[in-house]
Amino acid sequence: MPISFEIPENIMQQQQMTHFVAETVMRPHSRDLDENEHARPTEFVQMIWPVLRDQQAHTLQKMLAKAQNGGSEGGEKKEKRGPRYEYLRIMSLVEELSWGDVGVYLCLPSPQLAGSAIEAVGTTEQKERLLRRFAEGDQPVWGAMAMTEPGAGSDTSAIQTVATLDPDTNEWILNGEKIFCTSGGLALEESNGLVIVWATVDRSAGRAGMKPFVVEAGTPGVSVTKEELKHGIRASNTVSIVFNDARIPYNNLLGSAEVQQKDSKDGFKGAMATFDGSRPLVAASALGVGRAALEFVKEQLAEAGITIPYDQPYHKLTAVQRDVLEMEAQLKAAKLLTLRAIAMLDHGQYNSLQASMCKVKAGKAVTWLTQKAVEILGQLGYSREWLVEKWMRDGKINDIYEGTGQINLLIVARRILDYSSRELQ
């Protein structure tokens, strides 16, 4: 197929619908949920749960059918039809919901990152048993991923949470503490959800010893100990979880228990591979906040009689016009890099470099752009009467989670230079 930037019609339609939801269900509560930090976006969650639940049921059904057919999805047919642009659909959803409110978007009742991990390395039995809860019932259910620890941020190989096998009961015993777990409280305390917990079965083995374990709501010995107070995305539920001799079934380990050699897909590398899918979506979220801020700036400037021309030379532009043009250019560059990383996923291409590139660019662009928006709007921008100052605080997270800008830049650097993590530290 030739180079094209055309978005499929059905995704455009979905985007319009999502935009409507963002505008009418998310935005009206944006300020309140920011001011009342640990309140929940109940209206949004209740409205969106049946939609996500039914989608999840559909996805699960297909996943299980595929497993029954021995992994085949009717491969040849799929080839003929071309890509289904499933990632593009999700990207559009994330961008539009983040235009509405990033914090609220993060409260989507869905498997979230736990879903990606279970889909990637779970057995059919695990998929059925663990994902079914997201596909049925009247009450919303959340999934979450717990990786970060007090002593292990970007250096995920330094995690200390330990999983020990009790041979008598064939259970794993978890001990340790996780922090900064997005939606961890919603998953464990406010619904019948689950959290993927990364723990080591062999500290001396480093990354090879790291394994993902599924911890379900109601497991004794698991407690949510703290809900963080944050700079932005205050509607999002960010918690610490402590594991004190928490026993989970043997089959809640995702992948193999064996401590394998470095190239194994099951353990750490498996976790890293899910980033190739999640990083472009963080970038997409950044694009949504960025666009919200840019649109608002242009509206306010227009009301003040200032428009943005696209045919003027340097000397005829005001400083503010130049700023806005630069904001637009940066946001567009970030969007195109993200679209590329997403299109590669949809075409089944390996996109690790491009995923990190768009994450770096979008994180940086939205941080700069939202700060600029506050600057340009002056007293209006700084006021909590409006949402611009909130978007500046919300936007910043995109340069931090799913790998900070620096970690992603390091990944880009290693890939372009063809250096291992040892050669470029």
Added chain:
Amino acid sequence: MLDFTPTEEQQMLVDAINRYAENELQGQAHEMDEHSDIPDSVLLKGWEIGLLPASIPESLGGFGDYSAVTNTLAFEELAYGDLATALKLMAPALLAYPVLFSGTDDQKARFLPLFGEPAPYPATAALVESRIGFDPYDLRTTATREGDHIVLNGAKAYVPNAADAEWILVYAKDTETGKTNGFIVEGANVEGLVIGEREKLMGIRGLPTYSIQLNNVRVPADLELGGHNGTQFEHLLNHMHIGLAAMATGVMRASYEYAKNYAKERVQFGKPIASKQAVAFMLAECAIEVDSTRLLVWEAAWQLDSDKPVNEITQAAYLAREYANKAALFVTDSGVQVLGGHGFIREHPVERFLRNARGIPMFTGMAIA
């Protein structure tokens, strides 16, 4: 639908230009810059690729259809070899494309077949005026109707190949409408047209550019580009913006790749400098900027090819160009910086890339002057 892969045909063209860039241009670019001269043999080999006739329909002496996307791919690759050669080689397109897009049927029939010849046809255009605050939509060169002629007055600068040009497309302000229109002027022996000295520039030194004076130059009315329909200057400028931004991408990529290879080989403190984050991060940022620029260029070109509304295309072209101008400086400056002292020495190409990149905004007048 959303896709970032060139067609097979486009890839073949890119590969052909890549061979030309690496085999013919990169090795000679230093000498061409030092002597401010591009040998005819080099140009001829580039012309043989047939880029311009490939955009002109068969009925008018070419062998293809114009595609902005294909051209951006080609221009990046040419400029990756050498920006001065890319600009000199494509200078005839400064007349050919405007005639193709805006020309009357007579003008197309008269001029386009000239570009299907085996040797580059000497044609060019004069847009830029040498003054602070130059605005292509507000030219000082004027065009005044006098009977069945138009009279041009003013001064132009940065006119590529002007001394050899058979035809020069001169842009001037229509004194009745205030709009920018194009007028096709015979290069030699026209009364009132004075070709000045060759300009001495910081970079792009292989490309000969000239200032010209127009003193009551009379142009027959049928050589007003587009005739009654006018020149559609906005559309032409969009094409120029996108083409130049594509060339910027090529220069950036050349600088980035050179610096990257150098950094992997240059050992200090017992290790390649690329293994230090301070250097590796500069290169990573450059890689991101090269790709960002290319994607903005592709998207704008795709809008052109898809016949999107002109205001949308103008916005995309302007943003792409504005981005490219800035990014080109950032990346080529980083290239010099990665090489340190060696980057400042003319034996290495990175300082030439920086000088060349700084010249890209000169050719139309932009948000970044």
